[in-house]
Amino acid sequence: MKPNVYLKKILAQQTFDDNDEELKQLRERRNDIDKRLRAHFATSGPSIRWAGSMAKGTMIRESYDGDMTCYFPNDETEAGETLEEIYGNTKASLADDFNVEEKASALRVRDKEDWKTDLHIDVVPGRYTDEEEADVFLHRTTDDKARLKTNLQTHVDHIKDSGVRDAIRLMKLWKVRNGLEAAKTFVLESLVVALLKGKKSTSIAAQLEHVWTELRDNAASLTVEDSANSNNDLKPILDQCRDLLSTVAEDTLWQIENNGWEAVFGEIEDDAGDDDKKAALEAAAIHVSNPTKPWLRGQ
Numbered sequence: 001m002k003p004n005v006y007l008k009k010i011l012a013q014q015t016f017d018d019n020d021e022e023l024k025q026l027r028e029r030r031n032d033i034d035k036r037l038r039a040h041f042a043t044s045g046p047s048i049r050w051a052g053s054m055a056k057g058t059m060i061r062e063s064y065d066g067d068m069t070c071y072f073p074n075d076e077t078e079a080g081e082t083l084e085e086i087y088g089n090t091k092a093s094l095a096d097d098f099n100v101e102e103k104a105s106a107l108r109v110r111d112k113e114d115w116k117t118d119l120h121i122d123v124v125p126g127r128y129t130d131e132e133e134a135d136v137f138l139h140r141t142t143d144d145k146a147r148l149k150t151n152l153q154t155h156v157d158h159i160k161d162s163g164v165r166d167a168i169r170l171m172k173l174w175k176v177r178n179g180l181e182a183a184k185t186f187v188l189e190s191l192v193v194a195l196l197k198g199k200k201s202t203s204i205a206a207q208l209e210h211v212w213t214e215l216r217d218n219a220a221s222l223t224v225e226d227s228a229n230s231n232n233d234l235k236p237i238l239d240q241c242r243d244l245l246s247t248v249a250e251d252t253l254w255q256i257e258n259n260g261w262e263a264v265f266g267e268i269e270d271d272a273g274d275d276d277k278k279a280a281l282e283a284a285a286i287h288v289s290n291p292t293k294p295w296l297r298g299q
Helices: 003-013 020-041 052-056 083-095 152-160 165-176 185-195 205-222 235-239 242-259 274-288
Strands: 045-051 069-073 098-102 108-112 118-128 138-140 149-150
Touching: 003 045, 003 138, 003 205, 020 069, 020 083, 020 118, 052 152, 083 098, 083 138, 108 138, 108 152, 108 185, 149 152, 152 165, 152 185, 165 205, 185 205, 185 235, 185 242, 235 274
Parallel strands: 069 118
Antiparallel strands: 045 069, 098 108, 108 118, 118 138, 138 149
């Protein structure tokens, strides 16, 4: 099978149909959380919207989140006087019905009865910077910078209009299959867009090989910029995973050359029923899920 035909089939396997049960459940959970937030902050008028891969059109079956924002008007204080209070009050509004995990700027919502049950939803609280309700300030829990200025729509448009969403989705799948948790999705997406700026018209296979070649050969010098705020320094996040990205990219290119694309993303199961497709996806994930170890090739 030609590489681009194969990669299109992988993308099809990783794409939700609109009536897929998992997607229906995600929307139902999102609507439930939306109602709870609006009821709790009835006098505050929060703006609640889809964000993340749902809004960008970059979802993959194997690892997906239904991110949603909960932004308050810039002059509204009932939800909290400070960003930290807004963050804490949003967490408290969900705590009676869900297990809520604090993240850098988001709140991960999990099942109340079973912490391990992932509902695939992050809630991102924030406050608009002004009455135009475009830029927003987010509370930060993980570093010395107490707040982060960003813009949801700018991020969404940057990815949606990039012309390389197929490559982004496959790079996200590559990240999951190789256990690259240190490579934050937002930074990886931005890096792919930057590296493929002049290669939008090339094939998907050529795009991926170019990204991996750059990661292999030039990881130490690669830079990435926050499309919504150039003052946000993403270098520390990229620094945490440069060496690992380079190592796995090197092995991925070696696998393609010596064992074919199936060694990277697994085999295709054509004309299978829903249960068979799910089993095929799980089998493919297991086949390539362990982080690669190129130093063991010669053994």
